[in-house]
Amino acid sequence: GSTGSNRGGRGPVRRGGRWILIGVGIYGVATVLFAGSHVFWFSVLMLAVSGAGDTTSAILRSTINQLSTPDELRGRMSSINAVFTSSGPQLGQFESGVVAAWLGTEASAMTGGLATLIILAAVAAWFPAIRRFQIQWDLVPEPTDKARPDQATHRLDRFPSNTADS
Numbered sequence: 578g579s580t581g582s583n584r585g586g587r588g589p590v591r592r593g594g595r596w597i598l599i600g601v602g603i604y605g606v607a608t609v610l611f612a613g614s615h616v617f618w619f620s621v622l623m624l625a626v627s628g629a630g631d632t633t634s635a636i637l638r639s640t641i642n643q644l645s646t647p648d649e650l651r652g653r654m655s656s657i658n659a660v661f662t663s664s665g666p667q668l669g670q671f672e673s674g675v676v677a678a679w680l681g682t683e684a685s686a687m688t689g690g691l692a693t694l695i696i697l698a699a700v701a702a703w704f705p706a707i708r709r710f711q712i713q714w715d716l717v718p719e720p721t722d723k724a725r726p727d728q729a730t731h732r733l734d735r736f737p738s739n740t741a742d743s
Contacts (some may be wrong), residue, residue: 590637594710597637601697603630608690612683635662644712 590596607627614620639658646654669689677685701708 591711593637593641593712594707597634597641597710598697598701598708600630600632600634600637601693603627604634605630605690605693605697608693609687610690612686612690641710641712 604627607623607630611620611623611627614623642654642658643651673685673689676688680688
Protein backbone atom coordinates (compact mmCIF):
# COMPACT_ATOMS: atom_id res chain seq x y z
CA GLY A 578 0.00 0.00 0.00
CA SER A 579 0.93 3.63 -0.38
CA THR A 580 0.28 4.32 3.29
CA GLY A 581 3.19 4.58 5.71
CA SER A 582 6.80 5.55 5.59
CA ASN A 583 8.74 4.01 2.79
CA ARG A 584 12.32 2.89 3.23
CA GLY A 585 13.82 3.50 -0.18
CA GLY A 586 11.33 1.41 -2.15
CA ARG A 587 11.17 -1.47 0.35
CA GLY A 588 7.63 -0.65 1.40
CA PRO A 589 6.26 0.52 4.72
CA VAL A 590 8.03 -0.27 7.97
CA ARG A 591 6.32 -3.20 9.63
CA ARG A 592 8.47 -3.78 12.72
CA GLY A 593 8.18 -0.27 14.11
CA GLY A 594 9.31 -1.15 17.63
CA ARG A 595 12.54 -2.70 16.41
CA TRP A 596 13.25 0.27 14.13
CA ILE A 597 12.63 2.74 16.97
CA LEU A 598 15.23 0.92 19.07
CA ILE A 599 17.63 0.78 16.11
CA GLY A 600 17.19 4.53 15.55
CA VAL A 601 17.91 5.29 19.20
CA GLY A 602 20.91 2.95 19.08
CA ILE A 603 22.28 4.72 16.00
CA TYR A 604 21.80 8.04 17.78
CA GLY A 605 23.66 6.80 20.90
CA VAL A 606 26.57 5.21 19.05
CA ALA A 607 27.00 8.24 16.78
CA THR A 608 26.96 10.52 19.83
CA VAL A 609 29.69 8.47 21.54
CA LEU A 610 31.80 8.48 18.36
CA PHE A 611 31.25 12.23 17.96
CA ALA A 612 32.37 12.81 21.54
CA GLY A 613 35.60 10.92 21.00
CA SER A 614 36.40 12.39 17.60
CA HIS A 615 39.11 14.96 16.96
CA VAL A 616 38.67 14.89 13.16
CA PHE A 617 36.37 17.61 11.86
CA TRP A 618 34.83 15.74 8.91
CA PHE A 619 34.18 12.65 11.05
CA SER A 620 32.59 14.77 13.77
CA VAL A 621 30.24 16.37 11.21
CA LEU A 622 29.44 12.93 9.78
CA MET A 623 28.59 11.59 13.25
CA LEU A 624 26.31 14.57 13.91
CA ALA A 625 24.49 13.79 10.65
CA VAL A 626 24.24 10.09 11.53
CA SER A 627 22.94 10.91 15.02
CA GLY A 628 20.32 13.16 13.44
CA ALA A 629 19.27 10.37 11.08
CA GLY A 630 18.90 7.93 13.98
CA ASP A 631 16.91 10.45 16.02
CA THR A 632 14.68 11.30 13.05
CA THR A 633 13.98 7.63 12.31
CA SER A 634 12.97 7.05 15.91
CA ALA A 635 10.88 10.24 16.14
CA ILE A 636 8.94 9.59 12.91
CA LEU A 637 8.13 6.03 13.89
CA ARG A 638 7.07 7.02 17.42
CA SER A 639 4.76 9.65 15.96
CA THR A 640 3.36 7.22 13.38
CA ILE A 641 2.68 4.59 16.02
CA ASN A 642 1.03 7.17 18.29
CA GLN A 643 -1.25 8.32 15.47
CA LEU A 644 -2.17 4.83 14.29
CA SER A 645 -2.62 3.29 17.75
CA THR A 646 -4.72 6.04 19.30
CA PRO A 647 -8.50 5.99 18.82
CA ASP A 648 -9.82 9.02 16.90
CA GLU A 649 -11.65 10.44 19.92
CA LEU A 650 -8.45 10.45 22.02
CA ARG A 651 -5.96 11.54 19.37
CA GLY A 652 -5.99 15.25 20.34
CA ARG A 653 -5.38 14.48 24.01
CA MET A 654 -2.66 11.97 23.16
CA SER A 655 -0.97 14.47 20.85
CA SER A 656 -1.03 17.10 23.61
CA ILE A 657 0.53 14.77 26.16
CA ASN A 658 3.13 13.68 23.61
CA ALA A 659 3.94 17.33 22.83
CA VAL A 660 4.60 18.05 26.52
CA PHE A 661 7.17 15.26 26.70
CA THR A 662 8.80 15.88 23.32
CA SER A 663 9.16 19.61 23.96
CA SER A 664 10.33 19.42 27.60
CA GLY A 665 12.55 16.33 27.33
CA PRO A 666 15.24 17.90 25.14
CA GLN A 667 15.38 20.98 27.38
CA LEU A 668 15.95 18.78 30.41
CA GLY A 669 18.69 16.96 28.47
CA GLN A 670 20.30 20.27 27.51
CA PHE A 671 20.32 21.34 31.15
CA GLU A 672 21.92 18.03 32.18
CA SER A 673 24.51 18.33 29.42
CA GLY A 674 25.38 21.85 30.53
CA VAL A 675 25.82 20.78 34.14
CA VAL A 676 28.02 17.82 33.16
CA ALA A 677 30.01 20.01 30.73
CA ALA A 678 30.66 22.57 33.47
CA TRP A 679 31.72 19.80 35.84
CA LEU A 680 33.65 17.39 33.57
CA GLY A 681 34.08 19.20 30.23
CA THR A 682 32.31 19.14 26.89
CA GLU A 683 33.79 15.88 25.57
CA ALA A 684 32.82 14.03 28.73
CA SER A 685 29.36 15.57 28.59
CA ALA A 686 28.74 14.32 25.05
CA MET A 687 30.31 10.94 25.85
CA THR A 688 28.24 10.36 28.99
CA GLY A 689 25.09 11.45 27.16
CA GLY A 690 25.69 8.91 24.40
CA LEU A 691 26.60 6.17 26.88
CA ALA A 692 23.53 6.93 29.01
CA THR A 693 21.38 6.68 25.88
CA LEU A 694 22.83 3.25 25.09
CA ILE A 695 22.46 2.00 28.68
CA ILE A 696 18.84 3.15 28.87
CA LEU A 697 18.17 1.65 25.43
CA ALA A 698 19.56 -1.72 26.53
CA ALA A 699 17.45 -1.62 29.72
CA VAL A 700 14.26 -0.74 27.82
CA ALA A 701 14.91 -3.43 25.19
CA ALA A 702 15.54 -6.04 27.93
CA TRP A 703 12.76 -5.09 30.36
CA PHE A 704 10.06 -4.27 27.80
CA PRO A 705 10.28 -6.91 25.04
CA ALA A 706 6.86 -5.83 23.74
CA ILE A 707 8.48 -2.65 22.42
CA ARG A 708 11.05 -4.71 20.53
CA ARG A 709 8.32 -6.92 19.05
CA PHE A 710 5.81 -4.16 18.25
CA GLN A 711 4.56 -4.30 14.66
CA ILE A 712 2.61 -1.66 12.78
CA GLN A 713 -0.57 -3.17 11.38
CA TRP A 714 -0.71 -1.34 8.05
CA ASP A 715 -3.54 -3.57 6.83
CA LEU A 716 -5.79 -1.94 9.46
CA VAL A 717 -5.05 1.59 8.19
CA PRO A 718 -7.68 2.77 5.71
CA GLU A 719 -6.25 3.62 2.30
CA PRO A 720 -6.83 7.20 1.18
CA THR A 721 -9.43 7.54 -1.53
CA ASP A 722 -8.52 9.15 -4.81
CA LYS A 723 -11.98 10.68 -5.25
CA ALA A 724 -12.90 13.55 -2.97
CA ARG A 725 -16.54 13.92 -2.11
CA PRO A 726 -18.05 16.83 -4.05
CA ASP A 727 -19.02 18.61 -0.81
CA GLN A 728 -15.46 18.54 0.54
CA ALA A 729 -12.35 20.37 -0.53
CA THR A 730 -9.63 18.06 -1.84
CA HIS A 731 -6.96 19.89 0.13
CA ARG A 732 -7.11 21.98 3.29
CA LEU A 733 -5.99 25.08 1.39
CA ASP A 734 -8.69 24.59 -1.25
CA ARG A 735 -11.22 25.97 1.23
CA PHE A 736 -9.67 29.42 1.02
CA PRO A 737 -10.01 31.85 -1.90
CA SER A 738 -7.05 31.97 -4.20
CA ASN A 739 -4.64 34.90 -4.05
CA THR A 740 -3.88 34.72 -7.75
CA ALA A 741 -4.97 37.39 -10.20
CA ASP A 742 -6.94 34.96 -12.39
CA SER A 743 -9.49 34.10 -9.69
